[in-house]
Amino acid sequence: MSKLTIRGGSAVRKKYVYFFDEGNAEMRDLLGGKGANLCEMTRIGLPVPPGFVISTEACIHYFENGKKFPEELWDQVMAALARVESETGKKFGDEERPLLVSVRSGAKVSMPGMMDTVLNLGLNDETVETLSRIAGNQRFAYDCYRRFMQMFGNVVMEVKKDLFEHALSDLKDKKGYKYDTELTPVDLRELVDTFKGIVKKESGQEFPSQPLKQLEMAIRAVFESWYNPRAITYRKINEIPETLGTAVNVQTMVFGNMGENSGTGVAFTRDPSTGEKKLYGEYLLNAQGEDVVAGIRTPQPLEKLKDELLEAYDKLAGIMDTLEQHYEDMQDLEFTIEEGKLYMLQTRVGKRTAAAALKIAVDMVEEGLIDKKTAVMRIDPSQLDQLLHPCIDPNADFQVLTKGLNASPGAAMGKVVFHADTAEEMGKAGEMVILVRWETTPDDIHGLVQSQGILTSHGGMTSHAAVVARGMGKPCVCGAEEVKIDYASKSCRVKDVVIREGDIITIDGTTGRVILGEVPLIPPMINEDFRRLLAWADEIRKLGVRANADTPEDAARSRDFEAEGIGLCRTEHMFMAEDRLPHVQAAILAKTDEERAEPLQKLLKMQKEDFAAILKAMNGLPVTIRLLDPPLHEFLPNLGDLRVEVAELKHRGASLEELAAKEELLANVRTLSEANPMLGLRGCRLGITRPDIYQMQVRAIFEAACDVVEEGYEPVVEVMIPLVGIDKELALLKESTEKVIHQVFEERGIRIGYKIGTMIELPRAALTADEIAKHAEFFSFGTNDLTQTTFGFSRDDAEGKFIPEYVELGILEKNPFEVLDTEGVGKLIDMAVKLSRQVRPDIKLGVCGEHGGEPKSIKFCHQVGLTYVSCSPFRVPLARLAAAQAVVEEEREVFIDK
Numbered sequence: 001m002s003k004l005t006i007r008g009g010s011a012v013r014k015k016y017v018y019f020f021d022e023g024n025a026e027m028r029d030l031l032g033g034k035g036a037n038l039c040e041m042t043r044i045g046l047p048v049p050p051g052f053v054i055s056t057e058a059c060i061h062y063f064e065n066g067k068k069f070p071e072e073l074w075d076q077v078m079a080a081l082a083r084v085e086s087e088t089g090k091k092f093g094d095e096e097r098p099l100l101v102s103v104r105s106g107a108k109v110s111m112p113g114m115m116d117t118v119l120n121l122g123l124n125d126e127t128v129e130t131l132s133r134i135a136g137n138q139r140f141a142y143d144c145y146r147r148f149m150q151m152f153g154n155v156v157m158e159v160k161k162d163l164f165e166h167a168l169s170d171l172k173d174k175k176g177y178k179y180d181t182e183l184t185p186v187d188l189r190e191l192v193d194t195f196k197g198i199v200k201k202e203s204g205q206e207f208p209s210q211p212l213k214q215l216e217m218a219i220r221a222v223f224e225s226w227y228n229p230r231a232i233t234y235r236k237i238n239e240i241p242e243t244l245g246t247a248v249n250v251q252t253m254v255f256g257n258m259g260e261n262s263g264t265g266v267a268f269t270r271d272p273s274t275g276e277k278k279l280y281g282e283y284l285l286n287a288q289g290e291d292v293v294a295g296i297r298t299p300q301p302l303e304k305l306k307d308e309l310l311e312a313y314d315k316l317a318g319i320m321d322t323l324e325q326h327y328e329d330m331q332d333l334e335f336t337i338e339e340g341k342l343y344m345l346q347t348r349v350g351k352r353t354a355a356a357a358l359k360i361a362v363d364m365v366e367e368g369l370i371d372k373k374t375a376v377m378r379i380d381p382s383q384l385d386q387l388l389h390p391c392i393d394p395n396a397d398f399q400v401l402t403k404g405l406n407a408s409p410g411a412a413m414g415k416v417v418f419h420a421d422t423a424e425e426m427g428k429a430g431e432m433v434i435l436v437r438w439e440t441t442p443d444d445i446h447g448l449v450q451s452q453g454i455l456t457s458h459g460g461m462t463s464h465a466a467v468v469a470r471g472m473g474k475p476c477v478c479g480a481e482e483v484k485i486d487y488a489s490k491s492c493r494v495k496d497v498v499i500r501e502g503d504i505i506t507i508d509g510t511t512g513r514v515i516l517g518e519v520p521l522i523p524p525m526i527n528e529d530f531r532r533l534l535a536w537a538d539e540i541r542k543l544g545v546r547a548n549a550d551t552p553e554d555a556a557r558s559r560d561f562e563a564e565g566i567g568l569c570r571t572e573h574m575f576m577a578e579d580r581l582p583h584v585q586a587a588i589l590a591k592t593d594e595e596r597a598e599p600l601q602k603l604l605k606m607q608k609e610d611f612a613a614i615l616k617a618m619n620g621l622p623v624t625i626r627l628l629d630p631p632l633h634e635f636l637p638n639l640g641d642l643r644v645e646v647a648e649l650k651h652r653g654a655s656l657e658e659l660a661a662k663e664e665l666l667a668n669v670r671t672l673s674e675a676n677p678m679l680g681l682r683g684c685r686l687g688i689t690r691p692d693i694y695q696m697q698v699r700a701i702f703e704a705a706c707d708v709v710e711e712g713y714e715p716v717v718e719v720m721i722p723l724v725g726i727d728k729e730l731a732l733l734k735e736s737t738e739k740v741i742h743q744v745f746e747e748r749g750i751r752i753g754y755k756i757g758t759m760i761e762l763p764r765a766a767l768t769a770d771e772i773a774k775h776a777e778f779f780s781f782g783t784n785d786l787t788q789t790t791f792g793f794s795r796d797d798a799e800g801k802f803i804p805e806y807v808e809l810g811i812l813e814k815n816p817f818e819v820l821d822t823e824g825v826g827k828l829i830d831m832a833v834k835l836s837r838q839v840r841p842d843i844k845l846g847v848c849g850e851h852g853g854e855p856k857s858i859k860f861c862h863q864v865g866l867t868y869v870s871c872s873p874f875r876v877p878l879a880r881l882a883a884a885q886a887v888v889e890e891e892r893e894v895f896i897d898k
Helices: 027-042 055-065 072-087 127-135 138-155 160-175 184-203 211-225 229-238 289-294 303-307 310-327 352-367 372-377 383-386 420-428 444-451 464-472 530-540 552-560 583-587 595-616 641-651 657-670 686-691 693-708 727-748 763-768 769-773 781-790 795-800 804-808 826-840 856-862 871-898
Strands: 004-007 010-013 017-019 051-054 100-108 117-121 245-252 264-269 280-285 329-336 340-349 399-403 405-408 411-417 433-437 453-454 475-478 483-486 492-493 497-500 505-507 513-516 546-550 566-570 620-627 716-723 754-760 778-781 846-847 870-871
Touching: 010 229, 017 072, 027 051, 027 055, 027 245, 027 340, 027 505, 051 072, 051 184, 055 211, 072 211, 100 211, 117 138, 127 138, 138 160, 138 184, 138 211, 160 184, 211 245, 229 444, 245 778, 264 303, 280 383, 289 411, 303 310, 310 329, 310 340, 329 566, 329 620, 340 505, 340 804, 352 372, 352 383, 352 530, 372 530, 372 871, 383 405, 383 781, 383 871, 405 464, 411 420, 411 453, 433 444, 433 483, 444 464, 453 464, 453 505, 453 657, 464 475, 475 505, 513 566, 530 871, 546 552, 546 871, 552 595, 552 871, 566 870, 583 657, 595 620, 595 693, 595 716, 620 795, 641 657, 641 795, 686 693, 686 727, 693 716, 716 778, 727 754, 727 769, 754 769, 763 769, 763 781, 769 778, 778 826, 826 846, 856 871, 870 871
Parallel strands: 411 433, 433 453, 453 475, 546 566, 546 870, 566 620, 620 716, 716 754, 754 778, 778 846, 846 870
Antiparallel strands: 004 010, 017 051, 051 245, 100 117, 100 245, 264 280, 264 329, 329 340, 399 513, 405 475, 411 505, 483 492, 492 497, 505 513
């Protein structure tokens, strides 16, 4: 059905096609990132070959209407094509002066290599001869023709690319050539005929010779590529909505393969690995763009272009500076030089490593190009994780097999695998793998996701493997040419060393080293750029950021990352040590208070030492200590194992005394066994039914606090009572807790400030937060358990059995244990916030589940007005940044509304 727009009382057909001078950089939704930037470069006067963009709306219409083009689309394409013909003086399909075009995808969000491109479109047996005559270069013309057939045959007609590559390799082997550039015009004619035969055999169709038919098929193929497997995978990984669709960019071809005064390349306005302010990139003379990124030939560093084509280099350097100033961000460019003349084919915000992102953001503030808030928004919080991964211990002894290009920094080790499918399978099974390939392609994306790192024997710093690895934050070594891969035997050879699939190697993406075996790793150092950006984030954010820490070591690490206290210290983790578990079991299994007294006294001494060390590490900052909250089965002997032991004792005729003791233990464990331990005798229920256990812990906490006061420290203690669902539970336990606290104060002659609060992890607690708040000075939302109890999911079962399928089917947008369910769990939190502040306006409210370190969840915590979030120590920097970004996003939304 034709779409109409009413303008001035008359019906106007919907516009789907935009010439490059009709758009701008703000039209990304409509024209995609590539198209919008081509329009913007045209608008500011840069040398962009003429062309037009078919909008994302045409793609959306195509899929919503049974894969049919909008009725008005083709007329608009023909009109735009006519304008390109007028501007270039060439005609599409003409045998005298043929116009050739590229057809390229371009979504709103950059998806490098995930969708399809066709170059040299418009060639056939007639126009190739004309191109040869006009260029005076028969080899160039037939090189374009074979490239076109190879790309069109694969992308549009779905012929396997390997068939074309094998035909090309076979011809080179037959002729004794090493490089594609050695093929003669006669060789290329032969190759074209071979390619036609492959297409006819594999597709059952003749290769289309009509340029307009080629164009229609190519546009359709680009639309279809929006749903190819690699694009779908990439969107899922990067959370790109499938509803966006892709634009199609149709652009006049310029040729980098016309000889040694022509070339093509990829450039960055700053080093994407380090962030250093210098021109960075690679190029190839006598080549087309796909040659650079596909790793078919080893490209040259951009600096060398100065020696070969100085005029083009100087113009490129000037344009790169113009674009960075214009966009106020590091740019990733594609360019072609045709017989000495420079053309710009693309600009986009360049993908970069986390270290580079930090340096670029900080440097651009110093340069006056951006402000601090913009710098804070430039860093994806998840990128900070990259900077907190290990690197190779410089003092370790190891065997360096070879070196390649240091394409993406960081170190990784794992089992060698040679196929993306294997990497995916083993990675999902929890094994650490290194994907080793001659060069990766977009089809390998699923394997790259599951790999610890990537090693390729071919390709440069702007190859697919390098770009994708940097974007994912994975170590990558490219172009390690000494790595000779034999896919058939699933092995590779480096000189005289053979590495088989499953053998362990280590790669160092910072230096390019490839190392045999496993190498010790050390934590990375936080540099000054990291600290400065986080200091700016701290100036902006309103949410406090604490850490979850259960040991003195965790507490010290939290302080290093500038956490503002401990939001969750889980005391049950202290009981898991081998020397403590028997005492815990004895306390739980004791039938009387007297029996429990001895093991509790031993635990008191141990707990007191733990608490003292943690309070010292966090001197002057709040430490929220959660009283014991174990599902009891975690501490008790396994019921099944005990049954087996009793049977074995009977079988071998053990003494009656030994057998009676074991049978008594079995009976006690059986009595305490629960059908659903996560909802059983745990948390405050244990404290009420076994009050001496909680009393021991409270005494340990405050005796430790008194000890550290005497040593000159300033402890700030918050006692958290877990799993409260009824206000009377908290009232009872608060009373008994304060009784012990005051006993300690009287005994020691010391008074310190403290708070008593609870963890909100049950729906009933959220619904009755006003009643519970009467007895609590703070709430901490335990979102892990609150998610379990709200959904009725057992996390251990749900995540492994059906949540992935629910996400795949769209029943759940995200795993709710990873990203907070704001529509359900979030409503309970919001309700509890409002109810509790009605009763106690100054109540402190935090989140201490894993969601406290997840950016989207942190934004929600800011929106509902929590006091702080608490997360693992290594995620504290991430949380500090995400909390600041929530403020900036809120300010921008308010500005837009106004």
